[in-house]
Amino acid sequence: MQDLGIRVLFMGNNFMRLLGGLWVTIQLSLISILLSVIFGILLGIVMTLKNPVTKCITRIYLEFIRIMPQLVLLFLVYFGATKAFGINLSGETSAVIVFTLWGTAEMGDLVRGALISIPKHQYESGAALGMENAQIYRYIIIPQTLRRLIPLSINLATRMIKTTSLIVMIGVVEVLKVGQQIIEANRYTVPDSALWIYVTIFFLYFLVCWPFSVLAGKLEKKWKN
Amino acid sequence: MKKLVSLLLTAALAVSLLAGCGSSSESADTAKTEETTETGSASVYRTLDEIKESGKITIGVFSDKNPFGYVDENGEYQGYDVYFADRLAKDLGVEVEYVSTEPASRVEYLKTGKVDVILANFTVTDERAESVDFCLPYMKVALGVVSPDSALITAPEDLNGKTLIVAKGTTAEAYFSENYPDVNLLKFDQYADAYNALLDGRGDALSTDNTEVLAWALQNEGYSVGIESLGNQDTIAPAVAKGNQTLLDWINDEIVSLADEQFFHADYKETLEPVYGTEVDIDSLVVEGGKIE
Structure with a gap:
């Protein structure tokens, strides 16, 4: 039984290295999520404008990001920027740019959807009560929009966290890559380490994503009334 | 027409975004590479003198291909390729920075000058030789x-x-x-x-x-x-960016001179023998001095 693959976790700095990789994952995804929420809300508002020019631009932006696999975007920014403009971005910077571009596009569309789902009579009822435009938004529209946005944006956030495993392709060593390094380094001595490492990584991802779900549940409950 | 205009606008926005992020968050270290790359596509790479001057060489290796390039439990790079890379840096008198590469991105790393050398179990093929310059081989498969x-x-x-x-x-x-x-x-x-x-x-x-x-x-x-x-x-060889003649020549000279001390036999004994055992004919895998009989 002492041959259990789990012992690789306690060899040398292996466990600390996994946590270090997790920290890279957390940092990059949190920065990207934060930026995506800020830019996404602005983009969503712009998308509801009835101006044909902004409509067209935002549409192209959204479709472009939607069609492109994230891996292609990462390569485009990391290698393409160097080739085309001679800008040498680090892997981390490229990752934040790509994930922010992606998150902003999707978040923008979610915000747009939430905004236009508020029926017109909500605005009109507010106006009928003698509210000013700012008041209508502050007390009627924004609370309802936020409530509708919560589950959608939590999905997006957890999806972004998990997709960061792609950034290994541009040389950023995050939690999944550290796991693979550990498995490979022990390929000949502990052949069954793979299962243990992947189970550990599963729990680490769970630990990162779970607080988001808890937060979402709390907010939904709080805003119910 | 409207679509074209907006496409251009989007492109301009994307470019300014890239440029903005690039200048604000880059370290001084990479800023130097930026200068050299901006002078034209002919000099994406760093010459031998530039590497010596900067005191650091970046080498792309595998981080999950035991026993060629992997990371041990203390976070140190190890393996047959890394053993050689350490020696290259030592003889060049510079520090070495390892970059973890994937099979699919090895060529791109050289093309964009993000690493100086690729030492990642890189098999020499005609197709790859069009995009990168291969040095003398140090192994054969x-x-x-x-x-x-x-x-x-x-x-x-x-x-x-x-x-x-x-x-x-x-x-x-x-x-x-x-x-x-x-x-x-x-x-x-x-x-x-x-x-x-x-x-x-x-x-x-x-x-x-x-x-x-x-x-x-x-x-x-x-x-x-x-x-x-x-x-x-097939042979396995270090690769440098296309046209980086000074670095190519230096590595080739190094490989030739290392043959005197049978360096790759020592490398094999240190890194591959624990995996392949002692029964294997070393000369069927290892190449000394870049010479293939």
């Missing part, structure tokens, strides 16, 4: 055939009429279907399935890269590599 000790296959002719297990899309599959049409091939998608098939006795032998079968035979009692080197010999 060919096909190997592993079979049970009870019915050891020692020559490819022994396989006629018998069943050989291969993985789909490998050089082994192509080589045997072309040169030995009388051998029955049993094909699998995954290496793991192929090896299990051999263990189950569904075939008489299995063929893939000799380094792989050698390592596998050592782990599996009762199986040996009867044919250690077969088919077209």
Whole structure:
């Protein structure tokens, strides 16, 4: 039984290295999520404008990001920027740019959807009560929009966290890559380490994503009334 | 027309965004590379003098290909390629920074000057030689055939009429279907399935890269590599950016001079022998001084 693959976790700095990789994952995804929420809300508002020019631009932006696999975007920014403009971005910077571009596009569309789902009579009822435009938004529209946005944006956030495993392709060593390094380094001595490492990584991802779900549940409950 | 205009606007926005992020978050270290790359596509790479001046060489290696390039439990890079990379940096008198690369991105790293050298088990092919410059080889790979000790296959002719297990899309599959049409091939998608098939006795032998079968035979009692080197010999060599002549020449001189001390034999003993065992003929894998007999 002492041959259990789990012992690789306690060899040398292996466990600390996994946590270090997790920290890279957390940092990059949190920065990207934060930026995506800020830019996404602005983009969503712009998308509801009835101006044909902004409509067209935002549409192209959204479709472009939607069609492109994230891996292609990462390569485009990391290698393409160097080739085309001679800008040498680090892997981390490229990752934040790509994930922010992606998150902003999707978040923008979610915000747009939430905004236009508020029926017109909500605005009109507010106006009928003698509210000013700012008041209508502050007390009627924004609370309802936020409530509708919560589950959608939590999905997006957890999806972004998990997709960061792609950034290994541009040389950023995050939690999944550290796991693979550990498995490979022990390929000949502990052949069954793979299962243990992947189970550990599963729990680490769970630990990162779970607080988001808890937060979402709390907010939904709080805003119910 | 409207679409075209907005497309241009989007592009302009994207470019300014990229430029903005690039200048604000880059460290001083990479800013230097930025200058050199901006002078034109001809000088994406850093010359030998520029590397010496900066005091640091960046080398792209694998971080999950034991025993060629991997990271040990203390977070240190190890392996056959890394052993050589350490020596290169030492003789150049600079520090070394390892960059973890993936098979698919190795060429791009050189093309964009993000690393100075690739030392990641890089097999020399004509196609790759169009995009990067290969130095002298330091290792060679060919096909190997592993079979049970009870019915050891020692020559490819022994396989006629018998069943050989291969993985789909490998050089082994192509080589045997072309040169030995009388051998029955049993094909699998995954290496793991192929090896299990051999263990189950569904075939008489299995063929893939000799380094792989050698390592596998050592782990599996009762199986040996009867044919250690077969088919077209591929070489493995360091690669630098296309046109980086000063660095290319220096590495080539280094490889030639290292032959005096049989450096790659020492490298093999240190990194590969624990995996391949002592039975293997070292000269069927290691290349000294870039010379292939």
